[in-house]
Amino acid sequence: MVSIYERIENLVKDNKNTTFKLIAKQILEDFNNGVFKSQNELADACYVSMSTITQFSKSALCEGYKELAIRLKIEYENAMIAPKKRDEIDYKELDTRSFEIINDWVLSYSDFILSLANQINTKKKIWLAPSFQTMPVARHFENILRNQGVDVHLMDSAINLELVRHVDFKDELILVIMTGRDTLTLSRILEYIEKITKNVYLITTNNHIEEIPEVEGWKKILINYSLSNDYKYRVQALITLFLLVSEKLDNTSYLNRFGNNSDS
Template sequence: MNSVYKNIENLSKDNRETAFKIVAKQILLDFSNNKFRSQEELAKKCYVSNATITQFSKAALCTGYRELRLRLKIEYDNNFLNDQKLSMKKISISEYYVSFENWLSENWNFLEELIKTMIERKQVFLFPSFQTHYSAIFLSDVLEKHDLNVNIFNLEKDLKKLQNIDWTKKVVLLILTGRDNESLKLIYDYMKKANSKVFVICSQNWNFKDDKNVNIMYLDNQISSRNYVDRNFWLINLYKFLEEILIKRCD
């Protein structure tokens, strides 16, 4: 049986801003928050009719919205709840930040190279996954305060611009977490061919260890992998740490 999430994700990638695309993006957003709306709630949220939600469900290869919603809940439980239960141990604030500090220490070479390259090239392109877009905005604000030119690349609107940019003079940072990363993987492959300086922060689901030409930092701590809120919080802490280093390097 095909993944319903995958079918919905494919429907969200339509180049046109169709009703199906709007519904798909809302369902994916709700899914990341462990929220499963009723058909009436979803229709109202997306400004479409109940009939459109039914048609969308059939396009996602379900008999109707009731089946789609049920299968989504099952997929969420199978993929996230078990991992979450393993991570829900009580942990003190000191333990939390000791773990964070260890993570930074293990990836110090990555951070040094990232900061050095950003200072040298001055132009940074951020390619966040859907669920880490919030923390990417924070990073953009941090870097711009230190006179770096930052762009958060919009895959839906800016994809055609890729070939018009000289990537050899840019710093590229991809953040690969969650399940919406097929387009980002294509960006990664393109940047390698364009001889760009590529940095990747990613979950353990990705394997770049055999690629010697790309700088990789893995989100490998259980505290940061419970859900998208934890990952954004973890990344914001990382970006704040980068700012402290930039203050010292740029002064």
């Protein structure tokens, strides 16, 4: 996948629009100095209107400058984190340190887990709203919940927002999982449901704090343990968290409905 930085570089090289070239050069210069101007500041620096900055952002395949700025910040942070030198692998013993870190993180949010499980037991229904990156692990959780008699509705993060607006979320239970870069549609869904329901649980990262509205009653946890930048550890952490949620679910009604097939 081409990064936002590379897209902006390409706009400098290939674009015939001299105004866009000027904006692109300013952004790249700021990026290399660790500076991220607001849309108004960038417009002033380039002597253009804010609408021109929006048009430029769309030419970089972003919905607007807000998305472009967020993605640039993420790329900058990832570039600044020097990869740690890996210790020599010991093939004679298993390394369980990553499990300990993940488990400590999950257990630190036991209140969140118990509260979410309680709500699922009460509602017997939940909406899962994952970002593009977390869709696979959300589908895994969906299968677990369905097997325990929960009515699950999965929102694809690529869904047209107009479809979401046709659902009455007033009394609905919603779990939002926001990680990764492609979260624009999910951010818009949040902006919509913040006016409708307070029964929302959120799992996110420090990179997406600014995208999440502050709503009284919403319960939020951060993926912020020491290994959280690595996708494989993030997936394992979510799977562990969802396992503990599932172990607190009452599936009695499901067993009564379909029969208990266990041996007497």
